[in-house]
Amino acid sequence: MERMIAVIGGSGVYDIDGLEDARWQAVDTPWGKPSDEILTGTLDGMKMAFLPRHGRGHVHSPTSVPYRANIDALKRIGATDVVSVSACGSFREDFAPGEFVVVDQFVDRTIAREKSFFGEGCVAHVSMAHPTCARLSAACLQAARDEGITVHSGGTYLAMEGPQFSTLAESKLYRENWGCDVIGMTNMPEAKLAREAELCYASIAMVTDYDCWHPDHDAVEVADIVKTLIGNAEKARGMVSRLPRLLGAHKPCDKGCDTALEYALITAPEKRDPALLARLDAVAGRVLGR
Numbered sequence: 001m002e003r004m005i006a007v008i009g010g011s012g013v014y015d016i017d018g019l020e021d022a023r024w025q026a027v028d029t030p031w032g033k034p035s036d037e038i039l040t041g042t043l044d045g046m047k048m049a050f051l052p053r054h055g056r057g058h059v060h061s062p063t064s065v066p067y068r069a070n071i072d073a074l075k076r077i078g079a080t081d082v083v084s085v086s087a088c089g090s091f092r093e094d095f096a097p098g099e100f101v102v103v104d105q106f107v108d109r110t111i112a113r114e115k116s117f118f119g120e121g122c123v124a125h126v127s128m129a130h131p132t133c134a135r136l137s138a139a140c141l142q143a144a145r146d147e148g149i150t151v152h153s154g155g156t157y158l159a160m161e162g163p164q165f166s167t168l169a170e171s172k173l174y175r176e177n178w179g180c181d182v183i184g185m186t187n188m189p190e191a192k193l194a195r196e197a198e199l200c201y202a203s204i205a206m207v208t209d210y211d212c213w214h215p216d217h218d219a220v221e222v223a224d225i226v227k228t229l230i231g232n233a234e235k236a237r238g239m240v241s242r243l244p245r246l247l248g249a250h251k252p253c254d255k256g257c258d259t260a261l262e263y264a265l266i267t268a269p270e271k272r273d274p275a276l277l278a279r280l281d282a283v284a285g286r287v288l289g290r
């Protein structure tokens with residue numbers, strides 16, 4: 001099966017460069033419109049796609065990002081590997097602004113988002129024990145290192161609802177009591193939906209600030225974040241450009257991401273809602289025989 005890397009660009013990352021035959025294309029989904037058109041093309045012989053999470057011009061808030069439409073649209077156009085690049089705050093002195101973290105765990109504190117493609121009429125339970133793809137994450141780590149970026153292997157990302165930044169009490173709780181490493185507002189439910197859609201998912205968190213727990217940085221300011229974001233975005237583009245050669249266009253995933261739904265559907269076939277099944281054509285077509 002030919003693979004396609006899809007990059008979801010977070011705050012400050014609204015395009016990627018170097019694609020051959022690049023074009024922005026509109027993709028409609030049963031879950032509504034994605035955040036923006038999707039940029040497609042090829043890089044070093046590998047199919048690539050890029051979707052700006054907040055839309056070009058940053059129009060969607062973390063709560064209003066159409067997460068289901070984004071993941072469905074990427075699956076629909078043939079993506080197999082989703083690389084999320086996101087801005088984040090750091091809970092660790094040794095994860096400094098300008099550095100990257102290849103996230104491998106999440107704590108989901110979001111409360112106002114649609115978190116599943118499934119529900120009444122077709123219930124499914126996928127495993128989120130290991131929410132990222134170890135193969136794709138390893139390639140991202142290597143790509144970042146090759147690019148000369150200071151990058152940390154592994155970390156727990158606290159996904160908060162936002163859009164306001166944390167209170168000091170929250171920041172200390174997540175850091176001191178829950179052992180989280182970074183904080184952002186968007187990787188959940190994105191990672192859950194990617195798993196339901198049987199896509200490999202890796203998350204690169206680009207540190208922009210120390211949140212508010214740090215004695216020398218007592219409040220998060222967007223103006224400071226934006227300064228760091230510009231440098232981070234350039235580094236992220238360099239990292240992404242190395243991925244096709246590291247991953248290969250035809251090497252399958254050996255971590256089971258592409259069979260996540262194999263034993264997940266629990267609703268009896270005769271009780272399934274045909275309208276929901278129709279909406280699941282791209283996401284769960286493999287197991288629903290569509």
Ligand SMILES: CSC[C@H]1O[C@H](OP(=O)(O)O)[C@H](O)[C@@H]1O
Binds near residue numbers: 011085088185
């Ligand atoms: C601009 S600071 C807050 C904003 O940035 C992050 O977005 P993304 O994860 O898409 O890079 C964070 O989650 C907030 O949405």
Ligand SMILES: Nc1ncnc2[nH]cnc12
Binds near residue numbers: 087166184211225
């Ligand atoms: N401190 C922070 N909290 C939540 N999201 C962020 N994105 C960038 N910095 C952040």
